[in-house]
Amino acid sequence: MKKNQKISVEQLEVGTFIRLPISWKDHPFLFSSFKIKDAAQIELIKGLGLKDVFFDPEKSDVEPVTSENASTQKPDEQALNALKEQMISQKSAKIDEQQKLKRDLKKTEQQFNRSVSMMRSMVSKISSRPLNAVSEAKDLISNMTTMLLNSDNLALHLMGDAKNDEHIYHHSLNVAMLCMLMAKELGWSREEVETIGIGGLFHDIGKLKVPSNILNKRVPLTTPEENFIKQHPLMSINFLKLADSFPDEAKPLIANHHEYLDGSGYPQGLKADKLDKLSQLIAVVNEYDNLCNGTNQAKGKPPSIALGLLYKNYKNKLNVEYISKLIKMLGIYPPGSIIELSSGQFAMVMSVNLQKLLCPNIVVYDQLVPKDLAPIISLQDEGLSIVRSLPAAALPEKIHKYLNPREQISLGIGQN
Template identity: 85%
Template sequence: MLLNSDNLALHLMGDAKNDEHIYHHSLNVAMLCMLMAKELEWTREEVQTIGLGALFHDIGKLKVPSTILNKRVPLSAPEENFIKQHPLMSINFLKLADSFPEEAKPLIANHHEFLDGSGYPQGLKADSLDKLSQLIAVVNEYDNLCNGTNQIKGKPPSVALGLLYKNYNNKLNAEYVSKLIKMLGIYPPGSIVELSSGQFAIVMSVNLQQLLFPNIVVYDQLVPKNQAPIINLQNHNMTIVRSLPAAALPKTVHAYLNPRDKISFGIGAN
């Protein structure tokens, strides 16, 4: 469907469980990479290659002891150095597969590499990173900013996009960062927003062709939470005034809108 449709929407899914982080992160990165590659008008083969590579990019983390992977206090230097080897562990893991596309392996090995050489595990620079490696680095960083780690709290989606734009000038491909921002819009799925009506809402999905009119769930004390409809802003006389952190919501509104601690995406027709 993704490759053959021009009317796609990115949907917010249910809260991802902490013990399923690698699974949901890999799906998020794969879907966003494929959407980006399609928007960049890459070939069908390139879209499929980056999707497959992204799906397996963190498989090497299965070789990292859970005592390190799930640690909730800062990692020691040896632990941090060990976990930074997981891209190469992924490549070694895939050697066990009877057949895995060779063209997908560089993007798996390089998904934490930055253009200025400050990434890991090899400290490669721009001239050593193909376009697939540069694209997955952007998407991987965005999803990590959104969902955080055991040591670092995740950021609201709109804040994560802002951080990518402001803080990664020399690290990430500027064209791809701009394309991601343009594709997701100012208010990506999962964003908590205030409306011109004064009400609060959560963005449930964005139509890639109509980014200013996302589908939202609005807090309404007169409507039971389980009956709250998903509405399209285009069909209502309201606009989004601003994005805000979930922590700023009153308790009753927070419980009603149920902001996601872990953002997980799905792709479907609008």
């Protein structure tokens, strides 16, 4: 049976996956394409006045009934109208919920962008007004710490792509925020949360001393160039010597964020006994963010793939307890993950509530729903499940354009 075949509404069965041949605004369902889950939905579809719908056998659990066996029973008009009104009301409520989710995402993104601007300003002041720069950084981290420690209903939200000249700031904020979240989950003190936060903000500041023709090179680096870039942690420390008020306790984790437990890291090749817990934690988070966002020589990995690679390939190099904690904290499908649902639809994870990791908020592809109206839904509410994660490159072009997967995975933190 060919895909998207027309069938009579009288042939509908629970378990058939269908597409309604009318505008999204002209029916009470949240999606125009969906799998029928109960007899009430069938009656509601019949009540729309449609003769036919499109049937997708690949996404269906059952075949449609034959025309000969199709039901000819007349529905209860009163019950049907009541059901329709109920569905319209529920759809309206869902749209309101989606608008709130979008507002929350927007609010978090605005705060994230303000933090990016603040960080750019702080870095520019390090040499001319170091006291001001460090004071502003401490205030930013203190405010983030207060929010993290005082809330039990935190959510990670996917942010928009970084501009070309802002990658270092997005990366630094990602690392700082994830380190602080993990420090909270590990039960560290407020002082330690703030220390790893300010260290995360400035860990890559030394890269600003690397010539852009090396830093942004899109072909393999020469050995001298690679060795030069490997000195950037120490360049960061030298840069921060301009700021006498920068906390000394944050400097080791900045110097050591590329060091591995087995001594194979850089720039000093330190082993586990020389690396404190803050250095070991930032090394895990920095590696994860680099895997997600890649380099000029290597493309970034989907977040779920990056977590898998971290666990599989870095067991002897990074603290396994911290890797496991990062996986547990972000869940199997972190924000930015491209997923296939049990309904056969494709979606992108937009945010996760850290208390309900298996029920992320997702934006779903539906060709009959305008992109700007694409619903952001909770898997928990819709009774859907995730079948698999897949790379963005595996999506058909039209779905790729609709979901707009991020080239850079930046995360903002907010409340649900």
